[in-house]
Amino acid sequence: MAYNLKEVVANKPSRFTSGHRMCAGCGAPPAARMIMRALKPEDHAVVAGATGCMEVSTFIYPYTAWTDSFIHTAFECAGATISGVEAAYHSMKKQGKLPQDGETKFIAFGGDGGTYDIGLQSLSGAMERRHDITYVCYDNGAYMNTGIQRSSATPKFADTTTSPAGKVIPGKAQPRKDLAKIMVGHHIPYVAQTIGYMNFKDLYEKAEKAIYTEGPAFLNVLAPCPRGWGYPTDMLMQINKLAVETCYWPLYEVVDGEYKITYKPAKKLPVEEFLKPQKRFRHMFKPGNEWMIEEFQKLVDERWQELLDLEEITNRNQ
Amino acid sequence: MGIRERLSGNEAAATAMRQINPDVVAAYPITPSTEIPQYFSTFVANGSVDSDFVAVESEHSAMSACIGAEAAGARAMTATSANGLSLMWEMIYIASSLRLPIVLSLVNRAVSGPLNIHNDHSDAMGVRDSGWIMLFSENNQEAYDNTLMAHRIAEHKDVRLPLMICQDGFITSHSIENIELVEDDKVKEFVGEYHPEHYLLNKEEPIAVGPLDVQSYLFEHKAQQAEAMINAKKVILEVAEDFEKMTGRKYGFFEEYKLDDAEVAIVCMNSTAGTTKFVVDNLREKGIKAGLLKLRVFRPFPVDEVAKALSHLKAMAILDKASSLNAAGGALYEDVLSAMYVNNIHVPAVNYVYGIGGRDTKADEIEQVYNDLLEIVKTGNIDNPYRYFGLRREAK
């Protein structure tokens, strides 16, 4: 059935409730809630959370904002934890220890710190073992929960508390890791990069595919952080839009190894427009630092071209 | 009657796991426990168990997956040694805090560094206050028996704590000895089914596990764990009683070997107890009143029972197969001494650190410990309570 935002919001239950304690204007809850809405209302889910903003704000004893079962163990092991839950389901269902009707789905949420960095091994193991899970990285480009330290998802030049823009070093010295492609390297059936954009169609449809694809699936979702990125709290959707329209955050999916770019801007905006509203890139706009913006643009262009090439190469034989 | 077999300690542990037939086993290879997941994955491959075997990419993930599985409502088991347990350390605490009765077979080995794959107890001692029940095993029979009793203890509603069964790496794990196995159907009946009250996979009652536990709550949750550890004492004895009814083999918190009339005694754990029994027998033949307290239940520590059992001695030696590197005594020594102190019992006591990194523990060294104790009884002097045996030193 074609996506209808109003029907989805009105008729599919919110499985990520109000009363959580993430910051005002945080980009993660709208994305997580829409992903959870992609579940069929009759299906049960077990959600695993890596330690991070989302986990500590949605499950503070004695309150949980998840209407499904939820488990948090530690920072680096959401992948392994959800593997164990899924293995238990597989084993117990096979043995007739669980009701045979109805489905249970397994979804893990981790921030970029818990996914790109400390949790990468656990995630890689879970994907390689082919558990029937969906791992969602809500990528806000730094360790926001501990106070904005750089991660391997932090873009080049970003000013963070451990990659400060100083007199000698202009913010983070290295470009960001491309996690979605690392996941593609696991030859899993579904990998996608998405964002809460416009009417959330891209996010919803990719979440639905990820959850209902048999085997492991990975979603990388950009989740802006007004505090860490230094933009006005109300600008979430404008930032999301600029991330997409500048091709800083391309929307694509990889189904059984075949790349498909799900949104190609008619007119690619200069990346400057994405960088400008964010204080973490403020130093790039000082006179004499034009080279930084040029270099950033070059990185974005290269990655975008690479994606266009991959789309062409992987679809050539059709 | 049971089934007579010849098995190594690892085979014994794996056989018990096969008979228990847990829902999930998640494990990672590490010497000397590697054989356990090897045997177990063969059981899975041959369909002799219903379990899912999760071949994780690290011990950290092994324990994480066990936590996930157990919270989901399954019985989860694993095995490891030394650095594997070190890598699990974070999750070891989380498993017990979430009150998940996971069962782990710990084949004791020296924790690096420097790297050494042989036996001592430094791995177990590193997690001694992590909220796990810890049972020690003298030989393959005890490793097997302790494993059969594990779930009944760990899953009891007044306990709900994870449990590890320790056996000595190589010395027990790789030595083939006679063993008496319990028939599969009897094990199944003894262990019973696992029906947790709340679990993740119950879609009728979704639950949340592993909260952020702020200042108002963590203290109380920790105190609940401490209370569960106290409750475990009673349950351990009840389960042992049922086990005795089934097998005729008797287990308590510890074994007292020729202890009741002893004047000097050794306190130790695991395979060293076997060597010590041999020495005690020899000394007894010479008319020396030597005895042994072999501790089985290290956590919960049976404070009053240990103190009472040792109260009549004229001198005792506590053997620690792990260096505590604290300028004071080993872990077992400190626990025994504090048990004596709170029970207002004074027995002259010395500590020996021994067997580190797989150093052989010889009968004549154990005999020398008894001789040292006799000397203490004679002179009343303990010039240095913190001692070693089996260590090379320059002659003084």
Place this chain on the structure above:
Amino acid sequence: MTEINGNTPMEKMTPGGDIYTAGNAREFKTGDWRSVKPIFLSEKCKQCGLCFPVCPDDAIPVNKETLQREDFNYDYCKGCGVCAKTCPFGAIEMRKEDE
């Protein structure tokens, strides 16, 4: 689960910190975090739906029958203003909390 609070004795607390009432965070009101408040100007609203999914706090109720939005749920709205900035029709206005 609501009966558990900072005065609850340990005997009455759930073992391991498990919670058996999924979704009970709804009992925790976050409306008092707000310093600015969104005002719904229904006459300007075209019911396009773009504000429905953007609220981080799920504080925009949508009627199941009519598929139309209703007034804000101020019990949870933290006043971030994302909805107001998203609305193409100026149907949400941010005002100081005490105005």
